[in-house]
Amino acid sequence: xxxxxxxxxxxxxxxxxxxxxxxxxxxxxxxxxxxxxxxxxxxxxxxxxxxxxxxxxxxxxxxxxxxxxxxxxxxxxxxxxxxxxxxxxxxxxxxxxxxxxxxxxxxxxxxxxxxxxxxxxxxxxxxxxxxxxxxxxxxxxxxxxxxxxxxxxxxxxxxxxxxxxxxxxxxxxxxxxxxxxxxxxxxxxxxxxxxxxxxxxxxxxxxxxxxxxxxxxxxxxxxxxxxxxxxxxxxxxxxxxxxxxxxxxxxxxxxxxxxxxxxxxxxxxxxxxxxxxxxxxxxxxxxxxxxxxxxxxxxxxxxxxxxxxxxxxxxxxxxxxxxxx
Amino acid sequence: xxxxxxxxxxxxxxxxxxxxxxxxxxxxxxxxxxxxxxxxxxxxxxxxxxxxxxxxxxxxxxxxxxxxxxxxxxxxxxxxxxxxxxxxxxxxxxxxxxxxxxxxxxxxxxxxxxxxxxxxxxxxxxxxxxxxxxxxxxxxxxxxxxxxxxxxxxxxxxxxxxxxxxxxxxxx
Ligand code: HEM
Ligand code: HEM
Ligand code: HEM
Numbered sequence: 001x002x003x004x005x006x007x008x009x010x011x012x013x014x015x016x017x018x019x020x021x022x023x024x025x026x027x028x029x030x031x032x033x034x035x036x037x038x039x040x041x042x043x044x045x046x047x048x049x050x051x052x053x054x055x056x057x058x059x060x061x062x063x064x065x066x067x068x069x070x071x072x073x074x075x076x077x078x079x080x081x082x083x084x085x086x087x088x089x090x091x092x093x094x095x096x097x098x099x100x101x102x103x104x105x106x107x108x109x110x111x112x113x114x115x116x117x118x119x120x121x122x123x124x125x126x127x128x129x130x131x132x133x134x135x136x137x138x139x140x141x142x143x144x145x146x147x148x149x150x151x152x153x154x155x156x157x158x159x160x161x162x163x164x165x166x167x168x169x170x171x172x173x174x175x176x177x178x179x180x181x182x183x184x185x186x187x188x189x190x191x192x193x194x195x196x197x198x199x200x201x202x203x204x205x206x207x208x209x210x211x212x213x214x215x216x217x218x219x220x221x222x223x224x225x226x227x228x229x230x231x232x233x234x235x236x237x238x239x240x241x242x243x244x245x246x247x248x249x250x251x252x253x254x255x256x257x258x259x260x261x262x263x264x265x266x267x268x269x270x271x272x273x274x275x276x277x278x279x280x281x282x283x284x285x286x287x288x289x290x291x292x293x294x295x296x297x298x299x300x301x302x303x304x305x306x307x308x309x310x311x312x313x314x315x316x317x318x319x320x321x322x323x324x325x
Numbered sequence: 326x327x328x329x330x331x332x333x334x335x336x337x338x339x340x341x342x343x344x345x346x347x348x349x350x351x352x353x354x355x356x357x358x359x360x361x362x363x364x365x366x367x368x369x370x371x372x373x374x375x376x377x378x379x380x381x382x383x384x385x386x387x388x389x390x391x392x393x394x395x396x397x398x399x400x401x402x403x404x405x406x407x408x409x410x411x412x413x414x415x416x417x418x419x420x421x422x423x424x425x426x427x428x429x430x431x432x433x434x435x436x437x438x439x440x441x442x443x444x445x446x447x448x449x450x451x452x453x454x455x456x457x458x459x460x461x462x463x464x465x466x467x468x469x470x471x472x473x474x475x476x477x478x479x480x481x482x483x484x485x486x487x488x489x490x491x492x493x494x495x496x497x
Pocket of ligand 1: 127176177179
């Protein structure tokens, strides 16, 4: 009897003592936030602006998924344009990556969060190597050159990077899911997909200036017109590895346009609802499921850690000075 | 018959002891992990957490229908009061853990899927401050519960091996 009790008490302790030898969400978020913590703000993509509007679905994905958002009709969203980095007042035009995030609250039980970036692929295939990549980026140009040389899987990313020209508007960028997901239909059939938001306009960066150049451009544009993106899905075939976010899929893959994303309005992030939302891409409605992609599956834990930190800071009043300005 | 917990109470006790210890371990492990199993364990944590909430309610209803063995008569009134208080606290934590877990998810706008059977609703508009209150509460309650379980188990072993009374046997 004694030994059984001892085992019952000791076994969970042993399990807990198995300190993960790998990078933890806490370490990852520490690295992202850096030495200067901007209290109350996201530890990544800290600078952004709230947007809202609706997704007009044309119904063409209903064959592949029973998610409500893809039935023919319209679903409102609360979204956010942002730039990569942990500084909420960084200059817009210096950021290497621009982003779009969306939240669909279709019903109390069906919600969906989407967070997309300008590159179509990651440079690496797992979160631990990504951690090393960020260390190299922070260490400077030589370190990151060496990092890419040591990681041949970054080739597709480097190809994109060499041809990418930043535009002069959040509205003129292409935003990619990067990670793949499964669409699930009524028959329980799975189809691996990636998606991107395809802009319907072009804009050059000429004449843009100031720290908030992209945010101001967006505000001026929305004062005149709605901004429209086509939401394009790319279907994987047997030949594609949906679990590797560093590999591009061939251009010949079938693409389906699911509808149009129409952005009608904006708000400063501390005045709008988008700042409260954690755009964790693993908040999914029925009809969409995550692949085994190790980067995708690492995101939930890291986003939760960042969210926990900033939520606690907001509760402690970190943003009060900012929002009264 | 009065010196042993009823069979149903004993089954509830040990099944839920295993469930609660597993939920605590899973909770602590998953928040420190970026591995691909993290979201799988998180999903199970929420499902079993909801199950624990349902079970503890049935358990409490069952408790009021059953006789409970008396504590050993050589315990002082104070010791008896502490023993009773610790049990009330254990029941309280068993309710507060899943409630804080669910409310944290509700405020963050994250519907909770229970064993792919059904989903619990989440708020349509996110409230980051309410999220933070219940997120921190969930974490702190878990720490207190772990401490309480250790005390509780040590007390049970103390009764058995040191005082050599009937307390542990009454739950076996
Ligand atoms: C292991 C890989 C990744 C990690 C650890 C990571 C980490 C983070 C963290 C901690 C946040 C802040 C969350 C918050 O406080 O709400 C964030 C935001 C964001 N991430 Fe990632 N990320 C990863 C991969 C990606 C990928 C692949 C994409 C693009 C497809 C992406 C796009 C975004 C965007 C757009 C945001 C800002 C969302 C918003 O506006 O709130 N991330 N990321
Ligand atoms: C008796 C039931 C439960 C126990 C003992 C328990 C225990 C725990 C523990 C120990 C943690 C880690 C805490 C920390 O790091 O601060 C945790 C985290 C968590 N629990 Fe529970 N839990 C229970 C029920 C639930 C329920 C019912 C839900 C949701 C429906 C839930 C959702 C969560 C979530 C989402 C996290 C992680 C939060 C994050 O990553 O920031 N838990 N839980
Ligand atoms: C791990 C080893 C454990 C041991 C050795 C143990 C032992 C015992 C014993 C001997 C009793 C009877 C006390 C009496 O006669 O008044 C008892 C009661 C109780 N235990 Fe545990 N227990 C353990 C774990 C747990 C856990 C994890 C929980 C819940 C979180 C728990 C909750 C309770 C409750 C609520 C009672 C009071 C029952 C009642 O009177 O309604 N126990 N336990």
